[in-house]
Amino acid sequence: MAIITLSTDIGTNDFVIGAFKGQLLTLQPNAQIVDITHQLSSTNFAEAAYICVNAFKYYPEETVHIVLVNLFEFNPSQLLLAKYGKQYILCPDNGILTMICKQKPDNVFRLPIKKEAKINTIQCLENIALAAHKLATGRSSLQVGQATDNFVERYPMRPTFSSDWIEGQIIFIDRFENVVVNISEIEFEECRKGRNYNINFGRGNSIITEIQENYSSSNNEDYIATFNSAGMLELAIKNGNLAGLFGLKGYKTENSSFANSQAFSEAKNSGKRDWVYQTIRIFFE
Incomplete structure (x- = not known):
């Protein structure tokens, strides 16, 4: 059974998280969806990374972690997929990936967002849901996205x-x-x-x-x-x-x-x- 975790700044006061889970379950009806938190800070990436890192390490191999913070900080032309240990991270291209990994991952893949229609949250989540489904059904990262080394990098401060x-x-x-x-x-x-x-x-x-x-x-x-x-x-x-x-x-x-x-x-x-x-x-x- 595929395990998909959600860590977001979206909150649970409206329909978005419910709709996203519907997108995931439509594609992968037997997926086990785990809510880590929907209260991440949209601006404090150090805090978001701290929460994600210390939760992710307790999950089994091949878990797909979806991290959504400040999705529209930049024009979302692409989303990112990376291997994190023996797990996966799907996230926006805004620096949260390197904040979590504390380094530039060796293998990062871009998931282009089609601009055929107005880009909104649900459209972006639909792209993420499809990528999570492909990973959960055994597709390789190369079958999900395109290899890239051009993405936003931010790193946590050290003492x-x-x-x-x-x-x-x-x-x-x-x-x-x-x-x-x-x-x-x-x-x-x-x-x-x-x-x-x-x-x-x-x-x-x-x-x-x-x-x-x-x-x-x-x-x-x-x-x-x-x-x-x-x-x-x-x-x-x-x-x-x-x-x-x-x-x-x-x-x-x-x-x-x-x-x-x-x-x-x-x-x-x-x-x-x-x-x-x-x-x-x-x-x-």
Whole structure:
């Protein structure tokens, strides 16, 4: 049975996702369609990639992952298909593919969108549904699309390292307003080298000096740091909303419309970095 996952920014308040599932099931009646989320950010590709990467790795080989974010950021003349490990990703040509893969995949295929009629969301989804059907029935990537190396590339920011500190960006804030930072446990330990550390966040002297195994082992500390199930640094406050209380904001994709605007340039030049993304710094001693 074919497995097709959906990760989109479309939401579920109108007919579009229902119509898309109808398109998929008409072509592949026995497909198992899995909703990962329909609440991806349309502009925060770092957040979208974080969600997709950490969900996709639990699916079996040959799963087809459909990722739809900011479908009409650019004129959609083509969609993309790529092999992701032993799975497939179908997505718009807007940089989300390389944000998820963290590199340029070796084999990428373009799915041209016919311009015989006005291009709208349902028409684009129809092209994706057909491609997913072909993959699910054993067609090769070459039978689905045309090989290409000409597509939009964006890449996630990496933490900044020094001998005595690491600075990372917030990539995700969950519904409890806990904060996930793009510093992995491996990176942390490599830079730490057994030393003590202070995790600095928010305004004033907001410091965490110990990373817990999980929330229940926090020994009643107000602030909590742990490495979550994705292996990334996560910060929280007991019985509170850390992001809201400390004004923490998620990293915004640099190539977003805001990042290309005059307001972005003025904010950057004035040193107002929190307009772009919020950083967390860890000092070692």
